Structure formats: C-alpha cells, structure tokens
Amino acid sequence: MDLGAGLDTASAGAPAYSTSETSGTSLDLGSSDPVTPPGGTSLSLDAPSGAVAPAASSSRHTLPAKHDLGLPTIHADERRLMTEHEPVVELTRMQSAAGALEARVAVANPSEVVLGTVFETADGRESLVLPGLAQQGPDPRSPIFRATSSGVAVNLRHIRGINRFLIFAVPTRPTKQMPGGTVAVTTYGRARLELPLVAGPSLGAQALLTAYVVEGRLVLRAEHDPYSGTLQQVTAAYGYRELSWRDPYTPLV
Amino acid sequence: MAVSLTKGGNISLEKAAPGMTNAVIGLGWDPRTTDGAPFDLDASVLLLGENGKVRQDQDFVFYNNLTGDNGSVQHQGDNRTGEGEGDDESINVSLTQVSPDVARIVVVASIDQADQRSQNFGQVADAYIRIYDADDPHNADKGVRFDLGEDASTETALIFGELYRHGTEWKFRAIGQGYAGGLASVITEFGLQVG
Amino acid sequence: MSPMAKGANIALRRELPDLKGVVVGVSWNTGGERSLDDNLALLTVLVGADGRALSPEHLVYFNQLVSADLSTAQLEQALGGDDEQVEVELDSVPDEVAKIVFVLYLSEGGGSSRTLGQLRSLVVRLLNLDGGASIISTVDFAGGLGNETALKLVELYKHNGDWKVRALGLGYSAGLAGVAKEFGVPL
Numbered sequence: 001m002d003l004g005a006g007l008d009t010a011s012a013g014a015p016a017y018s019t020s021e022t023s024g025t026s027l028d029l030g031s032s033d034p035v036t037p038p039g040g041t042s043l044s045l046d047a048p049s050g051a052v053a054p055a056a057s058s059s060r061h062t063l064p065a066k067h068d069l070g071l072p073t074i075h076a077d078e079r080r081l082m083t084e085h086e087p088v089v090e091l092t093r094m095q096s097a098a099g100a101l102e103a104r105v106a107v108a109n110p111s112e113v114v115l116g117t118v119f120e121t122a123d124g125r126e127s128l129v130l131p132g133l134a135q136q137g138p139d140p141r142s143p144i145f146r147a148t149s150s151g152v153a154v155n156l157r158h159i160r161g162i163n164r165f166l167i168f169a170v171p172t173r174p175t176k177q178m179p180g181g182t183v184a185v186t187t188y189g190r191a192r193l194e195l196p197l198v199a200g201p202s203l204g205a206q207a208l209l210t211a212y213v214v215e216g217r218l219v220l221r222a223e224h225d226p227y228s229g230t231l232q233q234v235t236a237a238y239g240y241r242e243l244s245w246r247d248p249y250t251p252l253v
Numbered sequence: 254m255a256v257s258l259t260k261g262g263n264i265s266l267e268k269a270a271p272g273m274t275n276a277v278i279g280l281g282w283d284p285r286t287t288d289g290a291p292f293d294l295d296a297s298v299l300l301l302g303e304n305g306k307v308r309q310d311q312d313f314v315f316y317n318n319l320t321g322d323n324g325s326v327q328h329q330g331d332n333r334t335g336e337g338e339g340d341d342e343s344i345n346v347s348l349t350q351v352s353p354d355v356a357r358i359v360v361v362a363s364i365d366q367a368d369q370r371s372q373n374f375g376q377v378a379d380a381y382i383r384i385y386d387a388d389d390p391h392n393a394d395k396g397v398r399f400d401l402g403e404d405a406s407t408e409t410a411l412i413f414g415e416l417y418r419h420g421t422e423w424k425f426r427a428i429g430q431g432y433a434g435g436l437a438s439v440i441t442e443f444g445l446q447v448g
Numbered sequence: 449m450s451p452m453a454k455g456a457n458i459a460l461r462r463e464l465p466d467l468k469g470v471v472v473g474v475s476w477n478t479g480g481e482r483s484l485d486d487n488l489a490l491l492t493v494l495v496g497a498d499g500r501a502l503s504p505e506h507l508v509y510f511n512q513l514v515s516a517d518l519s520t521a522q523l524e525q526a527l528g529g530d531d532e533q534v535e536v537e538l539d540s541v542p543d544e545v546a547k548i549v550f551v552l553y554l555s556e557g558g559g560s561s562r563t564l565g566q567l568r569s570l571v572v573r574l575l576n577l578d579g580g581a582s583i584i585s586t587v588d589f590a591g592g593l594g595n596e597t598a599l600k601l602v603e604l605y606k607h608n609g610d611w612k613v614r615a616l617g618l619g620y621s622a623g624l625a626g627v628a629k630e631f632g633v634p635l
Contacts, residue, residue, distance in 0.1 A: 058540075094504060096511060097510065098555070155486075157486065157489060189634070189635025288595075288619060376454060
C-alpha cells in the first residue's frame with residue numbers, strides 16, 4: 001500500500017491564499033496528528049481496524065493493509081446533501097471501482113458554467129481536463145478523466161491509476177459571475193452526493209470536491225470553499241503545483 | 254439422503270421405498286438468472302407394452318397430454334421457467350391403477366427447444382429429477398435422484414429410469430442415459446413419430 | 449483433453465488426487481479495440497449456499513486482489529499469455545463457500561457502449577497452481593456472444609467432497625449491475 005504520494009501532496013491542501021478559516025478543512029492525510037474536520041469525522045490511519053488476517057498463514061496470499069477510516073458511507077440509490085457540517089463521504093472499494101464517478105451541474109442556464117478536474121495519477125503526474133481545452137486525460141487514447149459541457153466523469157476501471165483529483169467549476173460568462181445551482185456527483189450504484197453551487201462573483205474558478213484514493217477507497221469531500229481564484233490559484237491552493245500555465249486561467253495541456 | 258444416481262447406474266428403488274403403490278416423479282430446477290431464453294425443462298413418461306413400444310400416442314404423457322391410461326398417470330402441469338420452490342413439475346403414477354398391458358413406464362427429463370436456444374442441462378442451476386413414494390412424501394429424499402447438471406451436463410434429454418412390473422409389484426430401475434437430441438430423439442425410440 | 453463445452457463439468461481430483469490449488473486464466477482478443485481493452489474486468493465471487501456473495505470482502509477484482517480468507521487472489525500481472533489470472537488455494541476456501549464464480553464484465557465508465565459480442569475470442573483455462581501444468585480449457589465463448597456486457601465464465605464448486613469446474617458462458621446485458629443483482633453485491 002503506497003499512501004505516500006497521495007498523503008504528501010494532500011498535506012499541501014490548505015489553500016495558500018486562504019485565511020485560517022479555511023485551513024484544516026481539507027483532508028489532511030499527511031499529518032502525523034490527524035485533524036478532525038468539521039462534523040467530527042476523523043481520519044486515523046495509525047491503527048489497523050479490527051479485521052485480523054485469518055489464521056491460514058500457510059497461504060501464499062496476503063492482504064494489503066486495511067485501516068478503518070471511520071468516515072460516513074453512502075449506499076446505492078441514496079441521496080445526500082454534502083453540508084459544511086458533514087462534507088465527507090468514503091466510498092467502498094466496489095463503489096470506488098464500478099463504472100464512472102460522474103459530476104453534473106444543474107443550473108437554470110447550463111451554458112453559464114462548466115466543470116473541470118485537475119488530477120494526479122498514481123505515477124505522480126498532474127494534468128487537467130476542461131471542456132474546450134482538454135476533453136480527456138491523462139492519455140486521450142486511454143482516458144481516465146473526461147470533461148464535456150454537461151460535466152466530468154472519472155472512469156473508475158482505472159482507480160488504481162489515480163492518487164487524487166479535484167473537481168472545480170468555471171463560469172463561462174465574461175463577467176465570471178457564477179450561477180447558483182447544484183452539482184450532483186453520482187456513483188455507478190446511483191448513490192448521489194449533492195453540492196451547492198453558490199451564485200455570486202468569482203475570480204474564475206471555484207473548488208467543489210476533492211477526492212483522495214486511500215487504500216483503494218475514494219474519500220470525497222465537498223470543499224465549501226468561501227474563496228474563488230484564478231484556475232491557477234485554485235489548483236495550486238489544493239496542492240496541484242506541477243502544471244504549466246499559458247495565463248492564470250489557462251493551463252498548458 | 255437420496256440415493257444418488259450416476260450416469261449409467263442401476264439402482265433399485267425397492268430398498269428406499271418398498272411396496273410403493275403411488276409414485277411421484279419430480280423435476281426441479283432454478284430459474285435462469287442470466288439473459289436469454291428461459292430454461293424450460295419438461296418431465297414426461299412413456300407407457301410401454303410388452304413389445305417396448307407405446308400402445309398409442311396417448312401413452313406419451315407430457316405437457317401437451319397431461320393424463321394417460323385412464324387417469325392412472327397424471328402430469329400436474331407444465332412449468333416453463335423453474336419458478337417456485339421444490340419440484341417444479343411432477344407426475345403422479347397410481348401403480349395399482351395402471352392397465353395390465355402396460356409393462357413398463359419410462360421416465361424422461363428434457364429441455365424444450367434446447368437446440369434452438371443452445372442449452373444443455375449443465376447450464377441449468379440445481380436441475381434434478383427424482384422419484385419417490387407419494388404415500389411417504391416427507392421422505393421424498395429417500396427416493397432416487399439424478400442431478401441433471403452433473404452427470405448429463407452436455408445432454409438435452411435423459412432417460413432417468415423405468416418403472417417395471419415384478420410379479421404383482423412395481424420396481425424402479427435407474428438408467429441415466431443421456432441424449433443430445435432433446436425429447437424427440439428419445440421418444441422415437443419407443444414408437445412415436447414426431448411431427 | 450478436448451475443450452469443455454458450455455455446461456460441461458469435470459471433477460478436478462478424479463485425475464489429480466493431490467491437487468492443492470488451481471490458476472484460472474482468462475484470455476481474450478479484442479482485435480485491438482482500445483475501449484474494450486481498457487474496460488474489461490474480471491470479477492471472482494465466493495458464493496455461499498444461498499447463491500449470494502459471502503461478503504463484499506469475498507470478491508476479487510482489480511481493486512481488491514485478495515479475498516478476506518486469503519484463498520483466492522488475482523495476480524496484478526497475469527503470466528504466460530493470459531490476460532488475467534486468479535489463484536485459488538482449494539483447501540483454504542472456507543466451508544461456507546459453495547462455489548466460486550468467475551465473471552468477465554465490461555466496465556461502463558468509459559463513456560462508450562461496447563458489448564462482449566465484439567470479442568474475437570474468449571477462453572478460460574485451468575492450470576495446476578503447483579507447477580503450472582495445464583488441466584483443462586474451455587471452448588471459445590466469443591462465438592455465441594451478442595449484447596452481453598457481463599459473462600459468467602466458469603465456476604469452481606464443491607460436489608461430493610471433490611472440487612469440480614463447470615464451463616458456463618452465460619451472460620447479462622446489464623453488465624456489472626446484473627452480476628451484482630444475482631450475487632447480492634452492494635454497489
């Protein structure tokens with residue numbers, strides 16, 4: 001189990017431009033002293049869960065480390081509003097591997113906003129998908145992430161090729177005004193997480209959902225970030241610093 | 254524990270159900286869980302004279318001819334899917350009522366349209382045919398049973414066995430002969446024409 | 449030995465009384481169709497007497513390579529020409545397991561709809577876990593496939609104290625959801 005890549009980069013998750021209000025709201029898996037995010041959820045990777053390997057020690061097979069994350073879970077067909085009070089959901093290994101995780105935006109005028117995803121692959125490379133810029137990544141011939149005008153999708157058949165990702169919204173009007181609405185994130189089993197998209201002025205991009213792969217399970221967190229920024233600022237604030245930029249709104253892809 | 258019959262085996266029911274006068278032939282299977290045409294298994298019997306042939310067409314008791322030999326043989330009706338608990342199809346034979354010129358009763362399991370649907374017994378979950386004493390149904394497990402999916406796996410029809418006269422009594426001889434040509438390939442052996 | 453037809457079964461220890469374990473190897477040919485290659489997945493289900501998966505930890509697939517009881521494990525990288533391989537230590541399989549079903553499915557997260565009917569070939573073979581000698585292989589399942597997106601390939605099952613293997617080749621057009629429904633796997 002290689003938690004290293006995901007954890008180290010995750011520790012950079014506190015937005016650089018943020019005030020103390022927002023620091024610590026990201027999943028800080030790297031800290032040796034796990035933070036307790038709002039809502040009382042706690043990620044402790046120190047102690048293995050009660051599950052002990054069976055006595056069949058003569059087996060040539062071994063189980064990987066398995067830690068009980070103790071986070072809220074969601075079942076098939078369940079619908080959950082991701083509140084500031086309870087912003088985190090842990091998917092099962094099967095939920096983290098079945099079909100696609102899809103994020104779709106529901107607003108009055110869908111042409112006013114698009115969704116994009118910045119991600120880090122298991123081999124430590126960062127890249128980004130955004131409609132009109134790069135529709136598929138990291139390899140367009142075998143994409144894991146796809147972005148269309150209606151939303152983004154993560155092909156979970158390749159969950160093992162992912163360390164982490166961030167789904168963000170970009171308003172399309174020249175005024176950069178963000179429309180109000182909802183972003184719905186659904187699993188293959190139609191579990192549905194709903195995140196508010198808050199209307200108001202923006203600096204160009206708004207972080208919505210962070211995702212980390214922890215021992216084969218996706219841990220999803222609604223960010224409820226009070227700050228927007230340029231796309232470059234937002235991705236950097238969540239620890240994606242390996243991208244190159246044409247301008248603060250446009251990465252080189 | 255049922256006497257389990259393997260292919261070509263020959264087991265007498267006599268020990269399990271001595272002096273049986275009413276026999277039940279039960280056929281059971283699980284409904285198909287995968288896509289495609291349902292598994293439609295059928296139980297049937299052929300009433301044979303001394304010459305080893307049916308006396309008349311009505312001696313073939315199956316889903317389209319539920320009553321034979323003036324009611325001594327009664328098929329309880331066709332099940333097309335295997336839906337339901339226990340035996341999905343059964344045939345009751347009142348052995349004491351069977352006409353004197355019926356020497357043997359051959360018991361057959363088959364799959365309807367197996368060829369067109371590319372099906373065989375091995376694809377059907379928990380398919381069996383059994384015979385037991387109707388007057389001792391709680392001990393149905395003591396009868397003779399054939400697991401169709403194990404020992405006739407690539408076949409589409411099977412002669413399970415035959416009831417035959419032994420003096421004044423009836424006995425059951427297990428046969429377990431499989432056929433890949435469905436019910437038609439079996440019944441033509443006994444003087445019936447398929448058309 | 450001639451290939452196993454759909455529905456056919458063999459008793460493993462009739463010929464190999466000392467057999468300790470098997471490798472189930474699955475190989476397919478997509479004809480280079482990348483969206484097939486990228487989204488095919490093997491799922492192994494340890495099934496109880498009630499026909500349901502024993503638990504979510506008794507599934508073996510790319511995101512969970514070993515069953516909780518350690519008996520069954522999918523190799524990270526298959527060897528010797530197979531696309532996927534699963535090792536089963538027969539004596540380590542818990543008593544509650546009535547059968548182990550091997551399913552190939554087409555994961556639906558790739559954004560394009562494909563079916564297993566597009567496969568050029570699909571064959572399963574069994575090898576002796578000790579030494580890797582070939583035991584048996586199935587007929588090519590690809591021939592009879594149409595709009596299936598998941599296919600039960602073979603099952604290992606206990607019968608009269610022996611382990612048997614049965615070739616199945618029966619599928620669903622509902623993909624992983626169809627498999628999950630049959631075996632009670634929470635999604």
